[in-house]
Amino acid sequence: MSIAYPDRVKLANVPTPLQPLDRISQLYSKPYGGPRLWVKRDDLTESAMSGNKLRKLEFIIAEALATGCDTLITCGGEQSNHCRATALAAAKMGLKSHLILRGGAAPVSGEDADGNLLVDYVAGANVSIYPLRQYLDELPALFAHWARHYETMGGRALCIPTGGSDGLGIWGYIQAAEELAQDFQQHDIEPEHIVCATGSGGTQAGLTLGGYLLGAGYQVTGYAVCDDNDYFVRKVIDDVSDWCRRYDKTLAPERLNIAVNDRYIGPGYGVADAAVYETIAKLAQTEALLLDPVYTGKAFHGLLEEIKAGTYEGCRDLVFVHTGGQFGVFPHRAHFQRP
Numbered sequence: 001m002s003i004a005y006p007d008r009v010k011l012a013n014v015p016t017p018l019q020p021l022d023r024i025s026q027l028y029s030k031p032y033g034g035p036r037l038w039v040k041r042d043d044l045t046e047s048a049m050s051g052n053k054l055r056k057l058e059f060i061i062a063e064a065l066a067t068g069c070d071t072l073i074t075c076g077g078e079q080s081n082h083c084r085a086t087a088l089a090a091a092k093m094g095l096k097s098h099l100i101l102r103g104g105a106a107p108v109s110g111e112d113a114d115g116n117l118l119v120d121y122v123a124g125a126n127v128s129i130y131p132l133r134q135y136l137d138e139l140p141a142l143f144a145h146w147a148r149h150y151e152t153m154g155g156r157a158l159c160i161p162t163g164g165s166d167g168l169g170i171w172g173y174i175q176a177a178e179e180l181a182q183d184f185q186q187h188d189i190e191p192e193h194i195v196c197a198t199g200s201g202g203t204q205a206g207l208t209l210g211g212y213l214l215g216a217g218y219q220v221t222g223y224a225v226c227d228d229n230d231y232f233v234r235k236v237i238d239d240v241s242d243w244c245r246r247y248d249k250t251l252a253p254e255r256l257n258i259a260v261n262d263r264y265i266g267p268g269y270g271v272a273d274a275a276v277y278e279t280i281a282k283l284a285q286t287e288a289l290l291l292d293p294v295y296t297g298k299a300f301h302g303l304l305e306e307i308k309a310g311t312y313e314g315c316r317d318l319v320f321v322h323t324g325g326q327f328g329v330f331p332h333r334a335h336f337q338r339p
Contacts, residue, residue, distance in 0.1 A: 003178065003213060005171060006247075007066060008058040011089055012045040018183035018319070023286045034307040035315040038191065039289065040180065043296075043324040048119070049092075051324020052196075052203045053085040055172030056164035061093055063168055064158040071150045073143060074160035075100040077270055078129065079294065081325045082163045082200070084116040087125035098126040098150075098157070100142050102135040115331045163200025165235070167242030173206020174213065180319070181214055189317045191218050196321040197299035198222030198260065199269070201235035203323060208256050209240050218319075223299035224262040226269035232260040264302030270294050276301045277335045292325035293332045 021037040029037055045054040064072060072090045076083045076099070083099045090097035099120055113121055120127055130142065143159045150157045163169070184190060194211070198204040204222035211220055224232055237253040244251055266273045272293040279301035283289045291297040300320060312318060 003174065005175065006059060007062040008171070009062050009065070009093065011049065011058050011061070011092065012054045014045065014055070015179045015182065016044050017041045018180070018187060021287050021289070021320075024283065027286065028282075028304050029307050029312075032307050032310065033313040035191075035193070035312050035318040038187075038189075038317060038319045039287075040176075040183070040319055040321045042176070043290075043322045043326065045324070049085045049088045050326070051081050051085060052173070052321070053082040053164055053324070054089065055176055056169035056202060056206075057085060057089045057172075059171040060158070060160055060164055060169055061089060061095070064095065065093070067158065068156055069095070069158040070155045071096040071098060071157040072160060073098045073100065073146050073150075073157045074164070075102070075135075075139060075143070075162055077102045079116045079270065079328050079331060081116060081295070081323075081328065083125075084119045084123070084327060086160065086164070087120045087123035090125070091123050096126070096150075096155075097123070098146050099128070100135070100139070100146065101127060101129045102132055103129040115329075116327045119327060161200075163202050165200040165202025165205065166239055167244070167246045169202050170206045170209065170239050170243050173203050174210040175206075176321075177207055177210025177214060177216070181216065191317040191319045192315045193312065193318045194218050194220045194321060195299065195303050195318065196220070196222055197225055197295035197323055198232055199225045199295055201232055202239060203321070204232065204258075204260075205236040205239035207321070208236060208258060209243065209251075212251075212256055219257060219259055221259040221261055223302045224260055224265055225295050225298050226265060228262045228265075229260040232262070233258050261302060261306065264298055264305065266298060272298060272332070272335070274335075277332070279304060280329070281336060289322070290326045290329065291322070292328040293335070294328050295325050296322055 025037045087097045147157045208220045280291045280297040
């Protein structure tokens with residue numbers, strides 16, 4: 001099937017590689033009758049803006065430019081990968097960026113910034129950090145406030161939802177699904193499963209919809225890093241429904257086979273337990289693959305636990321989509337054991 005895409009700007013280095021994880025497969029999958037593991041290296045979309053968010057931003061920024069916007073406003077946690085990528089992508093395209101960030105009880109100040117937040121400041125983003133309760137209660141009003149602020153200055157802002165996950169951003173992973181089809185042909189494999197971390201739902205929605213449009217036979221499963229199964233099923237349906245409305249498509253979302261595993265969230269969003277840190281170290285020491293404690297580390301840990309439990313017994317090939325986030329490792333340095 002040929003898919004007609006809207007305009008996009010070129011930001012990501014794609015196609016990204018699809019690589020086998022043979023050492024991890026031999027150590028932690030094959031003993032349980034599990035699959036050969038592969039990784040789609042979307043952490044390599046670009047060195048500083050790296051990760052899944054960049055695929056979405058190609059379409060989002062094209063929309064911003066087409067509608068005369070000079071500022072991108074978006075939101076997320078203090079260590080948001082999406083916000084960091086947005087700040088850098090905006091700078092590259094000559095746009096301003098304003099980040100509405102969710103802080104803890106004592107939000108981090110600029111001089112104490114680390115990881116993604118440090119990069120936000122380096123990239124020249126305007127950063128507004130709000131206490132958790134205010135952020136949750138007032139986010140729509142905060143978007144409206146800052147959009148009006150830029151209007152009074154003679155500008156125009158595009159407001160981007162959490163993670164760039166909506167009917168516009170979803171195009172990034174519809175396109176990635178097409179890219180994966182080419183990868184599978186090149187490597188002569190037919191994976192039964194594709195796994196990714198799911199936090200704002202857009203990557204899972206795009207892969208699920210893309211696979212459906214292509215008639216692919218694999219199951220996409222999002223390993224939740226926050227919220228629960230019902231939330232993410234609704235979020236994927238909402239993103240697909242928004243896509244249908246925007247682009248005059250007809251698709252009953254219930255025809256999509258939406259799968260979510262919410263058993264490995266741990267203590268909460270952005271908080272990992274010791275087993276996740278051990279998994280991150282394990283991947284670094286066996287495959288030189290760096291995961292993060294917020295998204296990919298939790299998802300890959302959950303995947304290994306499910307393999308051990310026999311969930312993927314008899315499966316030949318499984319692809320893990322590495323959505324990036326390595327900058328998020330550094331604020332968690334105290335949790336990694338040193339020799």
